[in-house]
Amino acid sequence: MSAAPLAAPDAGFLARALRHRSFLLGATITLGVVLMAALSFVWTPHDPTVIEIARRLRPPSAEHWLGTDPFGRDTFSMIMRGAVTSIAVSFVAVGIGAGIGVPLGLLAAQTRGGLLDQGIMRFADFVFAFPALLIAIMLREVFGPGAINAMIAIGIFNIPVFARVAYGGALPLWQRDFVMAARVAGKGPARITVEHILPNIGSLIIVQGTIQLSLGILAEAALSYIGLGVQPPLPSWGRMLFEAQTMMGLAPRLAIAPGLAIVVTVLGLNLLGDGLRDLFDPRLSRER
Amino acid sequence: MLAFALRRFAALLATLMVASAVVFTAMEVLPGDPAQVMLGTQARPDTLAALRLQLGLDRPAPERYLEWVAGILRGDLGKSYTYSTPVAELVRERVQVSLPLALLALGLTAIIAIPLGAVAAARRNTATDVSIMGATQIGIAVPNFWFAMLLVLLFAITLRWLPAGGFPGWNAGAWPGLRALILPAVALALPQASILARVMRSSLLETLSDDYVRTARAKGLSQGQALRRHALRNALIPVLTIMGLQFSFLLAGTIIIENVFYLPGLGRLVFQAINQRDLVVVKSVVMLLVTSVIIVNFLVDIAYAIVDPRLRRGR
Numbered sequence: 001m002s003a004a005p006l007a008a009p010d011a012g013f014l015a016r017a018l019r020h021r022s023f024l025l026g027a028t029i030t031l032g033v034v035l036m037a038a039l040s041f042v043w044t045p046h047d048p049t050v051i052e053i054a055r056r057l058r059p060p061s062a063e064h065w066l067g068t069d070p071f072g073r074d075t076f077s078m079i080m081r082g083a084v085t086s087i088a089v090s091f092v093a094v095g096i097g098a099g100i101g102v103p104l105g106l107l108a109a110q111t112r113g114g115l116l117d118q119g120i121m122r123f124a125d126f127v128f129a130f131p132a133l134l135i136a137i138m139l140r141e142v143f144g145p146g147a148i149n150a151m152i153a154i155g156i157f158n159i160p161v162f163a164r165v166a167y168g169g170a171l172p173l174w175q176r177d178f179v180m181a182a183r184v185a186g187k188g189p190a191r192i193t194v195e196h197i198l199p200n201i202g203s204l205i206i207v208q209g210t211i212q213l214s215l216g217i218l219a220e221a222a223l224s225y226i227g228l229g230v231q232p233p234l235p236s237w238g239r240m241l242f243e244a245q246t247m248m249g250l251a252p253r254l255a256i257a258p259g260l261a262i263v264v265t266v267l268g269l270n271l272l273g274d275g276l277r278d279l280f281d282p283r284l285s286r287e288r
Numbered sequence: 289m290l291a292f293a294l295r296r297f298a299a300l301l302a303t304l305m306v307a308s309a310v311v312f313t314a315m316e317v318l319p320g321d322p323a324q325v326m327l328g329t330q331a332r333p334d335t336l337a338a339l340r341l342q343l344g345l346d347r348p349a350p351e352r353y354l355e356w357v358a359g360i361l362r363g364d365l366g367k368s369y370t371y372s373t374p375v376a377e378l379v380r381e382r383v384q385v386s387l388p389l390a391l392l393a394l395g396l397t398a399i400i401a402i403p404l405g406a407v408a409a410a411r412r413n414t415a416t417d418v419s420i421m422g423a424t425q426i427g428i429a430v431p432n433f434w435f436a437m438l439l440v441l442l443f444a445i446t447l448r449w450l451p452a453g454g455f456p457g458w459n460a461g462a463w464p465g466l467r468a469l470i471l472p473a474v475a476l477a478l479p480q481a482s483i484l485a486r487v488m489r490s491s492l493l494e495t496l497s498d499d500y501v502r503t504a505r506a507k508g509l510s511q512g513q514a515l516r517r518h519a520l521r522n523a524l525i526p527v528l529t530i531m532g533l534q535f536s537f538l539l540a541g542t543i544i545i546e547n548v549f550y551l552p553g554l555g556r557l558v559f560q561a562i563n564q565r566d567l568v569v570v571k572s573v574v575m576l577l578v579t580s581v582i583i584v585n586f587l588v589d590i591a592y593a594i595v596d597p598r599l600r601r602g603r
Contacts, residue, residue: 129536134577138562226544267429
């Protein structure tokens with residue numbers, strides 16, 4: 001008999017979700033950004049990569065909703081396509097972090113108190129002490145600048161985070177009755193980890209994943225801003241800000257839209273994460 | 289307490305050893321030959337070989353690693369290829385920008401965050417609390433380099449109160465130097481203060497429900513008195529931990545803000561050194577930054593154990 005996951009979405013879950021304000025707001029914003037990114041594959045007002053100096057620095061108009069940049073590219077179209085970059089990079093980075101970090105954390109919890117446990121958690125501490133930006137800069141020397149570089153650098157930063165969350169979530173579970181029962185039934189530690197521990201920390205991982213997605217969006221923007229992210233002609237919010245910086249005196253509006261796009265997206269993901277945390281753990285939300 | 293401190297110190301030394309090995313190895317596997325970079329692509333093979341010999345690049349890696357570590361322990365960080373000056377001297381110059389910037393940013397963070405968090409906790413679930421928490425949500429979502437650009441737009445370009453970038457050096461006087469650091473410090477402090485205010489709020493809420501606060505209330509103190517006399521001090525413990533983490537982040541993580549404001553700090557030094565393949569500088573400065581992060585974490589752990597004796601037994 002396998003244990004029911006602590007936070008299985010039940011009938012009440014949806015009802016509570018629809019009443020939870022920050023969850024609703026966060027989910028709506030996130031969905032909006034994802035839809036905008038998806039739409040940009042089939043339609044943007046203009047081609048975001050076409051350079052046409054003749055129409056440079058146009059103010060916002062019916063034709064160019066947010067105006068054009070010094071190269072004549074349509075700002076609104078670039079924002080739309082830039083969402084793809086942000087989402088893709090941070091999503092893959094979360095995949096790398098969770099894909100490596102969660103098994104490490106589970107393994108450490110499974111061998112709790114042992115050398116392996118100590119080794120894994122000290123390694124996590126160590127990676128955490130390493131400035132993520134330095135990892136990105138060094139990776140550029142290996143892979144060259146680009147999306148892959150950004151994904152791996154942010155992914156490495158995510159590994160210790162997920163390892164700690166998985167470890168912290170799994171450790172107390174090993175003392176629970178249903179794990180004892182599984183042991184008595186003759187299941188080995190590895191099987192217990194996969195069948196009983198992992199399903200029970202799923203909600204923790206999802207919540208942390210949402211938070212790391214938002215941090216990934218910020219990190220991607222920062223890397224693109226200093227030239228370590230995706231390369232032209234692919235639009236990216238961070239690089240749009242970098243290009244806007246030299247134009248601050250002339251066309252400050254160029255710095256507004258990409259910045260707002262980042263803030264709104266990150267805000268949406270954070271609200272979604274907070275909402276999910278409350279919904280998965282109703283006890284917590286009532287106490288606060 | 290002494291046993292705990294010694295145990296933590298042993299762990300600190302072990303971590304530093306691993307860190308130095310990782311940093312050294314990372315520099316070894318990075319593509320690019322420093323001699324080639326110094327002489328350019330047109331260099332003759334025999335000149336290149338001579339320079340490699342002079343730089344000691346022909347010797348085995350373990351030997352160079354030990355020499356590097358021994359050098360650091362003596363305070364000798366090596367000599368920069370591109371600047372032809374000792375790295376220690378470069379670091380000394382740059383720290384004069386990075387350290388005051390980090391301290392200024394951390395000070396601002398604390399001044400903003402602690403009162404805000406305390407007020408939010410004391411007026412929990414009121415409009416004040418909701419607006420403070422809403423503001424911190426936005427503060428966390430704002431990229432600091434974008435905030436920096438907006439600050440430049442307002443205070444440097446439009447109002448012309450503060451410089452948009454650059455650093456005059458401390459020789460020009462304390463005020464011009466400080467003026468150049470104000471906007472960068474504010475830009476760094478906003479997201480940090482937002483995080484810290486939230487930590488302060490939840491930490492204070494937790495202590496307010498503790499038994500000793502209830503006892504204090506029972507003996508006749510008002511909620512405000514109990515908060516000020518008992519809860520506040522205990523609530524500051526997690527806040528100090530986060531501030532320790534934030535300080536090391538500020539010291540090492542200012543590369544981007546230093547780039548926005550053209551500040552000659554440690555972050556910019558590393559950034560430029562990597563671009564110029566000045567691996568001696570990269571290796572030593574990265575090691576220095578990682579060391580400072582590890583040492584700050586160690587000090588936070590010790591401070592924690594002094595404040596809360598229960599923690600000494602664990603781990």
